[in-house]
Amino acid sequence: MDDRLPELGDLEREVMQLVWAHGPVTAEVVRERLSRRLKESTVRTVLRRLEEKGYATHTVDGRTYVYQAAEPRARVAAKAVQRIVDWFCNGSIEEVLVGMVDNKMLDQQQLRTLADQVAKAKKARGVKKE
Numbered sequence: 001m002d003d004r005l006p007e008l009g010d011l012e013r014e015v016m017q018l019v020w021a022h023g024p025v026t027a028e029v030v031r032e033r034l035s036r037r038l039k040e041s042t043v044r045t046v047l048r049r050l051e052e053k054g055y056a057t058h059t060v061d062g063r064t065y066v067y068q069a070a071e072p073r074a075r076v077a078a079k080a081v082q083r084i085v086d087w088f089c090n091g092s093i094e095e096v097l098v099g100m101v102d103n104k105m106l107d108q109q110q111l112r113t114l115a116d117q118v119a120k121a122k123k124a125r126g127v128k129k130e
Contacts, residue, residue, distance in 0.1 A: 005079060006053045015046050016055055016069070016076075024059070024068040 031043045050056040058065045089095040100106045
């Protein structure tokens with residue numbers, strides 16, 4: 001998956017949420033679970049575009065395409081956040097976190113939990129504490 005994924009439209013985001021939540025899925029399953037009624041051909045077109053953009057992949061089961069996410073939701077979300085951090089804060093994640101605390105989006109407990117998770121992830125990867 002490309003590190004610079006194209007942005008998604010509203011329908012594409014909704015379809016990807018379904019693929020992440022229920023994948024692997026067929027176009028028919030996606031169509032049935034969408035919040036609005038669409039033709040199956042429209043859903044297949046959206047899924048094909050998601051593949052072209054690098055968000056989804058498919059396998060073939062008989063004559064049916066079965067779609068799954070190309071990357072986990074958390075990884076795609078992290079890439080989107082990185083893009084925002086780069087755009088607005090010149091790459092400073094610290095500036096974003098301070099802004100989130102200042103705007104009461106994160107409290108001290110959530111920050112401690114995040115710090116613990118970061119420490120565990122670094123330890124799991126063998127990264128020394130700075």
